Amino acid sequence: MADAGRVTPVDARRSRGVPADGRRARGDRRRRAILAATLRVIEREGVSGVSHRSVAREADVPVSSTAYYYATLDDLLIACLKWSASEMAVAFGSVSPTPSSVARFLADAVGPHRGRTLAEYELYLFAARRPELRPAARRWITLLSSVFGTMQPAAFLGFVAALDGLLIQGLIADFPPTAEQLEPVVSLLMPPR
Amino acid sequence: MADAGRVTPVDARRSRGVPADGRRARGDRRRRAILAATLRVIEREGVSGVSHRSVAREADVPVSSTAYYYATLDDLLIACLKWSASEMAVAFGSVSPTPSSVARFLADAVGPHRGRTLAEYELYLFAARRPELRPAARRWITLLSSVFGTMQPAAFLGFVAALDGLLIQGLIADFPPTAEQLEPVVSLLMPPR
DNA sequence: AAACTAGTTGAACGTTCGTTCCACTAGTCG
């Protein structure tokens, strides 16, 4: 009261950027661990494999912990989608706008990172049923528009759609396409300027 | 034995094309009703909403009936994917290879038939986890290649991918795109010959 | 030090689930 501008201990620690290995910090860590475990479950078994119990097993925490941080399964899936979408956006942010770079990104997504890509698309469709999640699901589209904003509108829409299509079709191919196979397709869709 | 080439009554009925409203015919009808109910459940609640019981409720049959025709849930989903893929192929078969026709087909898919399209893509991803289902999931791609076979290979691959992408992005849009909005994009991807 | 509170945990509730079983009905076949 008398000292409204006073710096409390926790404020001081925060302003110094010290994470303070206390309750809050450990809580945040566990919250993140639960999200990461959820994503692994989705990669392995799909969205339908997600339950408070399966996630708790994967994260090696008691069931009541997952319920403590994410009261309902919906809360958990929603948080997982938002987090994975932001991670995906970061991953694509480092791709340069050349056909070979894009082709390599796509080949990695349906090859080495197949499980992860599959999880992304399951969450994608999950978002189709939850209007409040759609902005998060569209995030990487908006990111693309900032990178390839110089293209004609119609060409850009077709290009972005084709990227999604190439990914999803790569997921149901017997042998995932290679960067070499993808590059001519990408080149055709992405005029040099 | 003495009469190996003899025509049995049931053979005769079958060769005459008479369905015989007997056990087999009613069984086939119920089997189809169960599949149709399954697809409705997927449209409404997604693949994760499918259970022997939810399908039985939807089809208004006892639980043991769904288990009788499709011993496991996997059997049911597999049959549903194959059936819906063949239906989808039929639907697309009547689309003429012009930009406006294709644009209208896409707009219908993400508009009036949104639920059905959503179901198709959920099954699509389901197939990504079951190698034996992939040929069925790819059926409409192969159908496209017979319609648009005159295109250059790379252009064709990009075109097909873009169709998938336009559909899936239409599903997470706040307002599904109209045929008028889609046509310029389709035109650009589909050269007149 | 004392009050407070974020986080932890195991147990428990009622529900839904996949699947099996068995007694039963009614077409089919010889």
Added chain:
DNA sequence: CGACTAGTGGAACGAACGTTCAACTAGTTT
């Protein structure tokens, strides 16, 4: 007609589930 068999459906099994709860531990604040 008599044997056979495809289909029906109610009941039941154990398992897994979402969620709640209350007792507890240990950082945090005053």
